[in-house]
Amino acid sequence: MSGTDNHPNKQASAKAPSKTVLNLGNLPPKMKASELKTAAASYPRTPSRVNPNQPPWPAYRGYHEYSFAHATMGVRLPTILGKAIDDVWKTLNQETEEERIVDLINCIHRLEDLMGDLQGNSKLRPIVDDGAGDIALWNKEIAKFFRGKDFMNAPWLFAEAYKYRRLRECFSLSKYWVDYDVFFRQKCDTFSRSNQAVFELSQRFSQPHDLLASLGPEEKKEKLKLVFHELTQVCLWGNSTDLSLLIDMTEEDIRKLQSTGGDHLAATEKNILGNDLRALADYVTDIKGGRIDFVLDNAGFELYCDLVYADWLIQSGICSEVIFHGKKIPWFVSDVTKFDWNWLLNSCVYGQLFPDASDAEIDSLRTLGNRWKQYEKEGKWKYEAHPFWCTGYTFWDLHSEAPDLFQHLSDSDLVIFKGDLNHRKLTYDCHAPMDTKFPMAIGPLASEAGAPPVCSLRTIKSDVVVGIPSGVGEKLDEEEPGWKISGKYAVVLLSPGRPGEAPQFA
Numbered sequence: 109m110s111g112t113d114n115h116p117n118k119q120a121s122a123k124a125p126s127k128t129v130l131n132l133g134n135l136p137p138k139m140k141a142s143e144l145k146t147a148a149a150s151y152p153r154t155p156s157r158v159n160p161n162q163p164p165w166p167a168y169r170g171y172h173e174y175s176f177a178h179a180t181m182g183v184r185l186p187t188i189l190g191k192a193i194d195d196v197w198k199t200l201n202q203e204t205e206e207e208r209i210v211d212l213i214n215c216i217h218r219l220e221d222l223m224g225d226l227q228g229n230s231k232l233r234p235i236v237d238d239g240a241g242d243i244a245l246w247n248k249e250i251a252k253f254f255r256g257k258d259f260m261n262a263p264w265l266f267a268e269a270y271k272y273r274r275l276r277e278c279f280s281l282s283k284y285w286v287d288y289d290v291f292f293r294q295k296c297d298t299f300s301r302s303n304q305a306v307f308e309l310s311q312r313f314s315q316p317h318d319l320l321a322s323l324g325p326e327e328k329k330e331k332l333k334l335v336f337h338e339l340t341q342v343c344l345w346g347n348s349t350d351l352s353l354l355i356d357m358t359e360e361d362i363r364k365l366q367s368t369g370g371d372h373l374a375a376t377e378k379n380i381l382g383n384d385l386r387a388l389a390d391y392v393t394d395i396k397g398g399r400i401d402f403v404l405d406n407a408g409f410e411l412y413c414d415l416v417y418a419d420w421l422i423q424s425g426i427c428s429e430v431i432f433h434g435k436k437i438p439w440f441v442s443d444v445t446k447f448d449w450n451w452l453l454n455s456c457v458y459g460q461l462f463p464d465a466s467d468a469e470i471d472s473l474r475t476l477g478n479r480w481k482q483y484e485k486e487g488k489w490k491y492e493a494h495p496f497w498c499t500g501y502t503f504w505d506l507h508s509e510a511p512d513l514f515q516h517l518s519d520s521d522l523v524i525f526k527g528d529l530n531h532r533k534l535t536y537d538c539h540a541p542m543d544t545k546f547p548m549a550i551g552p553l554a555s556e557a558g559a560p561p562v563c564s565l566r567t568i569k570s571d572v573v574v575g576i577p578s579g580v581g582e583k584l585d586e587e588e589p590g591w592k593i594s595g596k597y598a599v600v601l602l603s604p605g606r607p608g609e610a611p612q613f614a
């Protein structure tokens with residue numbers, strides 16, 4: 109049993125326990141490094157011992173002071189919740205109907221109770237049955253694996269997801285505010301503040317220029333690969349909170365986006381620590397009229413980058429269908445819901461978000477927006493929101509807990525998971541060694557019959573790191589503390605899966 113994985117934590121606040129000095133004279137001596145290695149060899153746990161409270165490698169938990177879990181559970185989540193309460197007051201102050209006001213005040217009381225539970229580090233109670241389809245999934249998982257656990261000693265991933273489901277409960281129990289999204293205002297802002305990058309992309313991609321028409325088959329293939337290679341990086345860095353990579357582009361950089369210059373590729377790629385881009389480009393550019401799925405991350409600017417990318421996949425003939433998987437409820441602040449999806453597409457066509465934009469810029473954005481709405485009408489683009497994406501389960505449990513979704517994904521030529529949270533869920537958010545091969549780190553989603561090819565496009569913003577060459581992470585640990593949460597580094601990882609085989613369910 110690992111010292112970091114289990115903790116009889118009984119502290120009454122969301123703060124880490126203070127240090128206590130114990131007399132350890134009668135206990136066995138500390139293990140030597142060589143002996144510790146033997147203990148580490150008991151991981152990964154054998155599949156029958158893996159469960160949501162016991163990931164394959166030790167879980168990150170809120171009381172681990174060295175991890176981002178600690179800062180998130182102790183500081184980030186209460187701050188996010190405080191801002192959510194401010195947002196609701198803002199709405200309340202603009203409301204005129206008494207019944208709706210009183211109903212919203214009850215939502216605020218429930219939000220305050222949640223804040224009390226979070227800051228008082230309460231035990232995780234079942235979700236109140238609000239009639240939603242995910243209740244059984246949530247309460248079964250709490251009863252089976254987290255009875256008696258609290259916000260700080262449950263695995264970070266579960267405790268954090270649970271907080272967002274409790275946030276939903278504050279509104280789903282109301283009469284008038286069931287669909288209220290406390291994060292909607294912020295999500296809209298991220299798009300309207302990214303004007304420069306938005307127009308750089310819209311002006312380049314609004315007219316589907318036939319770059320390839322004059323080329324022979326071999327040259328065409330090479331060019332396709334190079335454009336794919338670079339556009340994938342635009343989609344990847346769209347996930348970074350630091351959007352400078354795109355915003356700082358000069359005219360020269362923009363031209364380079366479609367150039368074949370090897371130096372340029374090398375320069376933009378140096379921060380991608382685990383890099384399967386070439387294998388991905390080889391695989392994707394061989395697809396013709398296929399289907400690619402995106403498991404989306406953030407609304408606003410990141411979603412816009414995803415749509416530009418998906419548009420190119422259609423225009424190039426690689427895909428005839430793209431399926432976007434979003435969230436059913438407001439989730440982890442900025443994740444895409446159907447409201448955010450509709451808002452973005454309509455804003456591109458009808459919005460006045462960019463007062464300083466030129467007519468040409470506005471036209472290019474409108475052209476994109478109209479084309480994207482047309483894809484939706486024709487069924488080339490589909491937005492779906494399976495309830496499984498908003499549970500506390502990681503994607504190791506997708507095959508067993510959402511077999512319908514596994515079956516659906518198994519028909520895809522490629523499933524692209526965007527962002528840090530999806531990467532945590534793919535890899536069980538645990539202490540896997542950094543050089544663990546990606547297919548091994550994602551378990552059943554790589555190894556089950558019918559598993560689709562899976563790609564993770566993730567800028568690194570939290571503790572779990574896999575799929576990078578040995579020694580690279582260790583060197584960064586020494587030289588650049590904080591590298592795992594800076595968003596400066598990234599991974600592009602590919603698992604081939606077992607496509608073409610019929611999925612098997614017990």
Ligand SMILES: O=P(O)(O)OC[C@@]1(O)O[C@H](CO)[C@@H](O)[C@@H]1O
Nearest residue numbers: 180405406527528529530569570
């Ligand atoms: O998923 P994203 O948008 O790339 O990253 C979101 C993030 O900042 O918040 C998550 C939860 O606290 C972390 O996984 C991650 O650090």
